[in-house]
Amino acid sequence: MFVDTHCHLNIIAPKQPLEPLQERHFPAIDAAIEEARAADVTTIINVGTDLIESEASIMIAQRYPDVFATVGVHPTDCNDLPKSTHDTMVALRRFVADKERNKIVAIGEIGLDFYHKPYEEQKQKDYCRAQIELALAHNLPVVIHVREAADAMLELLKEYATQGLRGVLHCFQQQQYVADQVCAWGLFVGLDAPINYPKNAWMRDVFKNIPLEHIVLETDAPFLPPQKLRGKPNRPAYIPLIAQELADIKELDVAVIEEQTTANAIKLFNLDI
Numbered sequence: 001m002f003v004d005t006h007c008h009l010n011i012i013a014p015k016q017p018l019e020p021l022q023e024r025h026f027p028a029i030d031a032a033i034e035e036a037r038a039a040d041v042t043t044i045i046n047v048g049t050d051l052i053e054s055e056a057s058i059m060i061a062q063r064y065p066d067v068f069a070t071v072g073v074h075p076t077d078c079n080d081l082p083k084s085t086h087d088t089m090v091a092l093r094r095f096v097a098d099k100e101r102n103k104i105v106a107i108g109e110i111g112l113d114f115y116h117k118p119y120e121e122q123k124q125k126d127y128c129r130a131q132i133e134l135a136l137a138h139n140l141p142v143v144i145h146v147r148e149a150a151d152a153m154l155e156l157l158k159e160y161a162t163q164g165l166r167g168v169l170h171c172f173q174q175q176q177y178v179a180d181q182v183c184a185w186g187l188f189v190g191l192d193a194p195i196n197y198p199k200n201a202w203m204r205d206v207f208k209n210i211p212l213e214h215i216v217l218e219t220d221a222p223f224l225p226p227q228k229l230r231g232k233p234n235r236p237a238y239i240p241l242i243a244q245e246l247a248d249i250k251e252l253d254v255a256v257i258e259e260q261t262t263a264n265a266i267k268l269f270n271l272d273i
């Protein structure tokens with residue numbers, strides 16, 4: 001059995017951004033989950049990106065036994081938020097206060113993104129720090145998004161790595177030194193379908209060197225489809241394709257990849273499955 005550790009079923013649903021999830025959106029989610037189960041992807045972590053999508057994430061987790069939720073504010077969603085993190089953190093704390101019933105297994109996605117412009121570096125850092133501190137206070141891991149901000153992210157994480165921070169650098173597309181550092185801190189890295197895009201030979205080299213005990217599989221669906229399905233929406237059912245890519249890179253049997261990455265996901269998110 002496989003775990004998709006990073007999926008956006010709420011975005012697979014045919015709804016507009018900022019539109020709350022409603023009953024009529026669920027058939028598309030039902031179909032994606034059914035298809036995943038048929039591919040032996042029996043657990044899905046659905047990731048929040050802002051307050052509305054975090055609430056949608058909780059609704060989806062409460063509806064399906066094999067889905068869990070994360071709540072958080074993505075760095076590119078910080079632009080529209082006030083300078084002070086106060087109100088957002090009040091809302092996130094309210095979700096987390098009932099984390100068992102809300103099936104919340106992590107805070108995320110949070111992080112730094114200096115690729116999408118314009119961005120406010122200080123604001124992103126303030127939101128990132130506040131959410132890491134929320135995760136630490138509730139003994140939850142963090143799901144971290146980093147784009148063109150690796151050094152700033154390492155600098156920020158350094159403070160918390162010694163305080164027992166757990167988490168994953170999701171959709172990991174960074175250089176070897178970043179992988180080495182986050183693994184040394186006991187963090188995980190998330191592997192997605194771009195590992196087999198033709199231009200990404202450098203990524204295959206990096207992943208060859210990352211210990212399997214630090215890798216979890218994720219689709220980021222509906223984004224980042226596998227090469228042979230590019231142009232189409234991604235689905236959690238495609239996790240076995242990513243597992244096969246990693247098996248090829250590491251010259252291991254895919255069953256070994258399946259077993260270890262599932263064990264890693266259970267450990268990272270403290271899953272009761």
Ligand SMILES: [Zn+2]
Pocket residue numbers: 006008047109220
């Ligand atoms: Zn994502």
